[in-house]
Amino acid sequence: MSTQSHNPPPPPCAIVIFGANGDLTKRLIVPALYNLARTGLLPERLTLIGVDHNKKTDAEWQGAVKEFLLGILKKNGEALDEKLWGQVARRMIFLSGGDFEKTETYQRLCECLEAEDKKDSLGGNVLFYMAVADRFFATIAKMLGEAGLVSSEAKGFRRVIVEKPFGHDLHSAKALNACLLKYLKEEQIYRIDHFLGKETVQNIMALRFANGLFEPIWNRDRIDHIQITVAESIGIEGRGNFYEKTGALRDMVPNHLFQLVAMTAMEPPVSFDAEDIRAKKAELFKAMPTLAVTDVVRGQYDAGTVQSEQVVAYRREPNVAPDSNIETYVAMRLKIDNWRWAGVPFYLRTGKRLNIRSSEIAIRFKQAPFALFRNTPVDELDADWLILRIQPDEGIRLRFNAKRPGPAMTLESVSMRFNYKDYFHQAPAVGYETLIYDCLTGDATLFQRADQVEAAWALVEPVLKGWAHTTPRHFPNYAAGTEGPSAANDLLAKDGRSWRDIRILGGK
Ligand SMILES: NC(=O)c1ccc[n+]([C@@H]2O[C@H](COP(=O)([O-])OP(=O)(O)OC[C@H]3O[C@@H](n4cnc5c(N)ncnc54)[C@H](OP(=O)(O)O)[C@@H]3O)[C@@H](O)[C@H]2O)c1
Numbered sequence: 269m270s271t272q273s274h275n276p277p278p279p280p281c282a283i284v285i286f287g288a289n290g291d292l293t294k295r296l297i298v299p300a301l302y303n304l305a306r307t308g309l310l311p312e313r314l315t316l317i318g319v320d321h322n323k324k325t326d327a328e329w330q331g332a333v334k335e336f337l338l339g340i341l342k343k344n345g346e347a348l349d350e351k352l353w354g355q356v357a358r359r360m361i362f363l364s365g366g367d368f369e370k371t372e373t374y375q376r377l378c379e380c381l382e383a384e385d386k387k388d389s390l391g392g393n394v395l396f397y398m399a400v401a402d403r404f405f406a407t408i409a410k411m412l413g414e415a416g417l418v419s420s421e422a423k424g425f426r427r428v429i430v431e432k433p434f435g436h437d438l439h440s441a442k443a444l445n446a447c448l449l450k451y452l453k454e455e456q457i458y459r460i461d462h463f464l465g466k467e468t469v470q471n472i473m474a475l476r477f478a479n480g481l482f483e484p485i486w487n488r489d490r491i492d493h494i495q496i497t498v499a500e501s502i503g504i505e506g507r508g509n510f511y512e513k514t515g516a517l518r519d520m521v522p523n524h525l526f527q528l529v530a531m532t533a534m535e536p537p538v539s540f541d542a543e544d545i546r547a548k549k550a551e552l553f554k555a556m557p558t559l560a561v562t563d564v565v566r567g568q569y570d571a572g573t574v575q576s577e578q579v580v581a582y583r584r585e586p587n588v589a590p591d592s593n594i595e596t597y598v599a600m601r602l603k604i605d606n607w608r609w610a611g612v613p614f615y616l617r618t619g620k621r622l623n624i625r626s627s628e629i630a631i632r633f634k635q636a637p638f639a640l641f642r643n644t645p646v647d648e649l650d651a652d653w654l655i656l657r658i659q660p661d662e663g664i665r666l667r668f669n670a671k672r673p674g675p676a677m678t679l680e681s682v683s684m685r686f687n688y689k690d691y692f693h694q695a696p697a698v699g700y701e702t703l704i705y706d707c708l709t710g711d712a713t714l715f716q717r718a719d720q721v722e723a724a725w726a727l728v729e730p731v732l733k734g735w736a737h738t739t740p741r742h743f744p745n746y747a748a749g750t751e752g753p754s755a756a757n758d759l760l761a762k763d764g765r766s767w768r769d770i771r772i773l774g775g776k
Contacts, residue, residue, distance in 0.1 A: 278708035280313035281393035281424070282381055286368060286408055287400035288318025288329065292431065294336040297399060298356065300700035302337055305355045307695050309705050315359040315384040319366040319373060329362035344696060359388070368404050374415035381417075392423025395707055398430050405430055406447040413451025420453055429458045429707055434716070436518060437732055438725040445718040454718060458707045463524040464714040465703040467688065468662040472531040472629070473540075475656070475664065483536070485633070487608045492651065493763075495630040496528050498618040498658075499770055501574050502625070503748070504596070508587025516598045517566070517731065520618045522724035526553075527716075528658075529614055532629055533604055542712040546720065553723035555606040561734035565755045567597030568740070569621040572748030579621060579748045593740050596620045599756035601763070613763060617756060621748035623771060627658035630768055650681040653768075663687040 283301075285293050304310045318329055334353065341348055361380060366373040385392060394417070398408055409428065412418045418426045430448070435441025448457055463469055476482055485491070498520060504511040511519075530549040537544040571581045582588060582596050597619030604614065633652040653667040664686045672678040688694065695701075706714055745753040751770040760766050 275309060275705075275709075277309055278311045278705065279393055279424075280311050280388065280390045281395055281708060282315040282317060282384055282390050283395045283397060283708075284317045284319060284377065284381075285397045285399055286319045286404070287398070288362060289320040289322040289324065289332070290399055292399040293318070294333050295340075296698050296700050297397065297704070298333040299337050299340050299698045300704050301356045302352060303695065303697055303701050304705060305352045306349070307701075309701075310355055311708065313388045313390060314355075315361065315388060315390060316356065317377070317380055317384070318360065318362045319368070319377065320362070321365060321367045323364045324362050325364070326360060326362050330357050330360050333360075340698070346696070359384070368400065368408055368411070371411065371415075374411050374417065378415055378417065390424070393425045394422075394427075396426070396428045398428065400431070402431070402433050402444075406444060409448045409451045418452055418456060420456075425710065427456050427458060427707055427710070428452060429460055429704075431460055432462075432523060433514070433518065434459055434523070434721050435725060436513070438722060438729045441721050441725045445722065449718065455712070457715075457718075458703075458712060459716040459721060460703055461523050461527055461714075461716060462699055462703065464527055465699045465701070466658055466662075467694070467697075467702075468656065468658045469528065469531060470702070470714070471664075472528075472656060473545075477536055488610055488612045490633055491612050492632045492634045493613045493615065493765060494532060494632070495768055496525060496532075496614065496616045496628075497630070497768070497770070498525060498528075498627045499622040500618075500620050500625055501622060501749075503569070503579060503621050504582070504585055504588075506586060508585050511585075511596075512588055512592060512594055515594045516596055516618055516620070517564075517728060517735075521598065521600075521616070522721075522728055523716075525616050525618060526724045526727070528629060529556075529602065529616070530720075532631075532656075533609060533614070535608070540713070542715075545713050546717045550717070550719055550723065552604065552606075553720060553727070555604050555609075556727055557603055557605060558727050558729065559600060559602070559731050561731055561738075563602070564598060564600040564731050565753060565759050566595035566735065566740055567599075567619060567746050567753035567756070568592075568594065568744040569596050569619075569746055569748045570744035572621070572750065574621055574623065574749040581744055581748070582621075583744065593743055595735075595740070597622075597746060597752045597756070599752065599759055601759055613765075615760060615765075615767070617752065617767070619746075619752050622752060623749050625660065626770070629656040629658070631655070649679055661687060662689070 285297060287293060301310060338348055363373065363376055363380065366376065381394060384390060396412060398405055418428065435444050476486060530552055534548040534552045537548045569582050572579060583590050583592050599617035602614040602616060631654040635651050649669050650667065655665040657663045657665065666684040667681055669679045670682045672680045703714060757767065
């Protein structure tokens with residue numbers, strides 16, 4: 269994993285983007301490359317080759333992505349640095365009309381790569397980025413393999429970034445892995461989870477393993493339970509076709525939420541080497557019993573008001589069936605059966621059209637063992653919490669009890685805050701910079717290994733199967749702009765616990 273400020277730029281290479289005219293390329297990949305150029309972390313010699321069935325000249329492609337970049341910079345009140353942009357744009361080549369499914373595309377790509385390597389001494393290094401719909405992942409891997417473009421005998425490195433979603437269930441994830449691994453070695457594959465590109469997610473490892481303070485209390489002796497929340501106030505943003513096939517569980521849980529669990533709960537690795545960290549994550553997934561339908565609550569939003577705006581019900585969104593049973597909210601209770609976490613539940617929730625956009629990991633510590641302040645309202649006070657804020661307002665809060673000034677012994681819960689932005693200058697980022705830099709330097713720490721992806725799908729498989737055969741009751745079951753369905757509260761109430769109030773997630 270990189271610490272950007274002191275790191276050297278990656279070696280010269282070509283980056284081939286499949287889906288070069290798509291949204292991800294324009295909105296995130298090319299802006300991330302521009303941001304890497306700002307921090308001196310772009311290869312000094314770089315060729316960017318776009319493959320897409322759309323027809324464009326090199327100049328038209330450059331113009332199209334530049335327009336997006338200008339829009340992003342304008343939003344941040346910044347101007348384009350033409351010199352930096354030149355570092356990205358000077359070798360942008362568009363393989364116009366390049367159909368992913370045609371052999372001829374890969375012949376042209378081979379010729380282009382050879383010519384560019386000769387011209388710019390790229391050392392034979394190539395990073396292939398599959399910025400395409402998931403139905404093309406296997407085809408592109410096969411075509412690259414058959415064209416000899418990902419051979420382990422190639423002169424330089426040959427790596428492949430695979431976007432999400434990685435499968436729709438255990439069976440499809442296994443089939444995709446099998447197909448990729450027919451043409452690629454595991455160490456060539458970088459399965460992206462953009463949540464892991466967030467600074468605060470990476471900071472979980474720094475917090476846990478660079479400080480002697482936390483490790484002794486990071487276990488069942490001191491921790492009562494952990495709540496992980498990824499709340500979104502937006503709806504499905506016109507992606508009805510996609511969401512109707514996906515739903516909140518598939519979209520968020522086996523990837524993003526389980527990765528947050530892994531970062532929080534894995535054992536300390538012996539080194540920060542990617543394989544050591546991945547081994548610890550794999551061990552953790554092994555300790556998690558598969559979820560039962562009764563451990564999980566699903567919800568779907570109805571019409572409502574989100575931040576003063578009237579919004580329609582999920583079933584009224586474009587390209588959504590009027591009787592859709594797809595969930596837009598999911599909450600669950602997870603167990604980890606190992607020495608460290610036995611008896612400490614992990615509660616996870618995520619949903620759309622909630623009343624706030626906020627992501628956090630909240631660690632609730634056990635109450636003081638003895639109610640010393642018996643005659644004060646101490647029993648009503650909150651327990652201590654450590655809150656890792658992921659977005660927005662990245663930072664860490666520690667909530668604990670303090671004495672209110674005055675003659676009476678009155679206690680109140682207070683908050684100690686560390687805000688990232690108060691301590692560090694954060695270089696502008698779209699969230700893909702670290703991930704792309706790590707691929708270019710061959711650091712797979714933040715990427716998922718085949719076994720991890722399959723283990724995560726295996727954990728949710730019984731729920732997916734159970735839901736496929738039962739109709740959810742009372743859908744839609746939460747109004748847009750609220751905290752989600754009341755059944756999610758019942759899930760914790762059964763254990764004598766309650767969720768942190770979603771409205772104050774950002775504040776306390
Ligand atoms: N967009 C995001 O914010 C985002 C965020 C996270 C992850 N992702 C993931 O990133 C991947 C790409 O997403 P995207 O939104 O960029 O998709 P997209 O906008 O559909 O881009 C894909 C590009 O590939 C082209 N294409 C389609 N079929 C082709 C073929 N047979 N041969 C050659 N080109 C072809 C498309 O052209 P036409 O459109 O003309 O068909 C389009 O230009 C997906 O896996 C998605 O899940 C996207």
